[in-house]
Amino acid sequence: MPEQRWAVTRAEDGTVRIAGPSAGPAFTRAVLDVAGAVLTWPVLGPTGLPAAEIHDVGQAQQWLWAVYGEGTAAAVDALASGAPATEVTLPERPTALAEAAARLALGHWAARWWPASHLDGIPPLEPALLSLELAALTHECQQLLEESGEVEGIELLEEHMAALDPLIRWQESADPPRQLDRVLRLIDDAADNSGLDGEAVRRLRSALEQDHHRPTAAPLDLAELFVRQREFALAAGSPGTETGRVIVRGSGTNDWRRYPPGFVDAAEDAVSWTAYALGAGRRIEVEVVADIAAPAGGVHLAAEVHVDGRPPSRVPLARRDDVWSGRADLDIPASTTPGIEVGVLLPGFDPGPGADERAAREAVRALARHRLSDAAAQPAPFLAEIAAAAAGEEEF
Amino acid sequence: MVIDGAWRGLGPGPRALSGPGGAPLTRTVKLIVLPLIVRPALRPDLAADFLGAREAEQLDALIRESGAVLEATAQWFTLLKKTRRALGIVAGNPQDLYFQRCFELATEHGAPGPGADAVARAVLEDVVDASGGRTVEALKEHLADAARRARLDAELAAAWDGREALPDAADTGLAAEVLEACGTAGADAPAFAAMVRAGHGSLLGQALWAAAHPDDVWGRADIPPHLGLTAHRVPPRPEVGRSASTATLPAPFDRTLFERLFTVLQASTHRAQLPPVPELVRQEVGRSCAPLGLHDESLRVAIVLGGRLAVGLDPLGSGASVAGSTAAHRIVNSRWRREASVLRARRMTVSPHPDPDGGVLNALAQDLRTPWAAYMRRLWVRLHGRDVRDAALPDTASAWGVLDGVARSVMMDHRARVRTALRTLSVTAAPSEPAAPVATVAEMRSA
The missing domain is CATH 2.60.40 (Immunoglobulin-like)
Incomplete structure (x- = not known):
């Protein structure tokens, strides 16, 4: 990646902005509410570092260096105490925390704007599956978040606890996705840290304690694992009931x-x-x-x-x-x-x-199709996307 | 960053206190590293957000020296979590509850050795018991006695009769000066102390008691002098009460003794600092008949400040109520603007204009058009909680801490309510949606 220089400015109300790539309409923005700031990634742009609007510079210091590098953290600190606007050089490779944050933001975006469509053949994402992965990612990003952000992750976990069992079965199947083991361990750790308990959590723990991977013989039917009512008789274009x-x-x-x-x-x-x-x-x-x-x-x-x-x-x-x-x-x-x-x-x-956002909507559909069809999509596909792609092959 | 580096240098020892990436957990930093190891009060050089090379070295050394005790802390924490699960305790966040205790145990005993299980059990039981009987249940029992209720009722009547109403006494003039000084680090406003000395909070409270109070205390004709703290024109005499329900709590000044203390006892965070229940009730008789329902003058002044701030809140970004805008207004309103853009990106909007077909979402939007009501309600509850545990506001900075915190809570409330409303809308589909769990929650809350 070529060296990137981004402007850092301070507004009259004290807000410090790290200018990122410009964002389009609301449905093309992945946002994350972090300690002292809001981060924004353009969903349609290249993956990379977000734009930041920092309203509490002191609080943001807990993560600024770990996302944007030490130089940017120092520049923001200087700016907040009166130094003039400046430009910063960004790290050439995103840090682990920056990558996790981008993924968490994109996951939240997908939960709200995924362009599921029967007409277009874009299968929906299973909400419980996506939510559990988001809970895991939230825990992974705990250094970035305030308590309210952390609580959001725990609530997602609590609400979708029932989907843990199918996830464990997936992990024990012949060919679990690469990130599943990590997702399950993060969920276990998040539950342990927050004191969340229950049958499903205990089963997860004992599954993880059996440590080495013991694939069960039978291959897994993903569509069956996350059962949803998909009976859907398409009647669009059917004659209306009017007789005029x-x-x-x-x-x-x-x-x-x-x-x-x-x-x-x-x-x-x-x-x-x-x-x-x-x-x-x-x-x-x-x-x-x-x-x-x-x-x-x-x-x-x-x-x-x-x-x-x-x-x-x-x-x-x-x-x-x-x-x-x-x-x-x-x-x-x-x-x-x-x-x-x-x-x-x-x-x-x-x-x-x-405004007329037809083109942006089309671009979002193209993004969704690309992510479903290409296992090398960046950031890597979510579990819910993997499951949706499998279901899509059968039904769409 | 220095903390992070030093922490990683400690190796896997304190892993139970680390996050998934190996960095210390946020709470590890907030509850253990900063207050118990760095102790910025003793070492002001280390308190800055950004450290020089010498200070960084010093901090690094401090943490490395503490490696052994941190490792023992982590082991105690793991043991406490295990014991907690065995005992079936689920309430509360284990990090919040046990981190400091684990550090104490590690300092005192080192790593858990023989007999540690018993120590862990004792600590857990101790933490659970910290409420010391200051519970809603105990309050209910205390007020179940008919004779006691009659006596309290008579005391309330006497205290209420002893009040002195002062029409036209309200003076909110200095509030803007204090709010202008808010939010800038280290800035203090002598005006805050002046307001406390002059009793501007009491004066507002006494003005609200008067039958003929002026209609325009806050510079806006559409906002009542009492800011929605009562549903009546003049607050009524508080009753004793025997029950409460979170869902249907009346406006603060219209609450019974029971309801006032119920909210205090429900917020479990400061329970250990509360007086025992009988004393709590006795004090509340006087408090509920005091100006603004509060004893401490600095807390009453905070109501005046909050009122002045609340009438300039502009969550919808209409720009309509910027009159008399202060630094505090700019901070809070710019936070609302940020929130609005986050909610748009999260597809959690409410229509900016009234919509008769809008149902519950329209009601939420309506609340955003009168943000002062929710703000004052929450502010009063928080100040009341402080009053009960004798936590006055010593200076502008601490007052701003409360005012700003309430502004954030109101915003997070809105987000949570929109989320709940949208979730409810999305599941109205299933006619078999069980109503039972909802009822159970309501019952639990009204307990």
């Missing part, structure tokens, strides 16, 4: 930022709409392909419908099998073909419409 005459149809915008993960299929063409003529009236029907894990009852998404640039109206969407759908009457003159734009959102969650 179709005036116009189109696809809407699938802006991931406007609803939480696990609600909508991440494909660009997951949102579609049809405008009908019913006598003199006009009606729109919106259909959105649901995520496999989408909640069925109680929650309503909403479509935001713009007609001819007028203020938007909302159409509530309820889940029926694999689609969220809803319809509403439109107040438009019968003579014209309306210009319609449709978005999908979760009321109360939606931060508002954003």
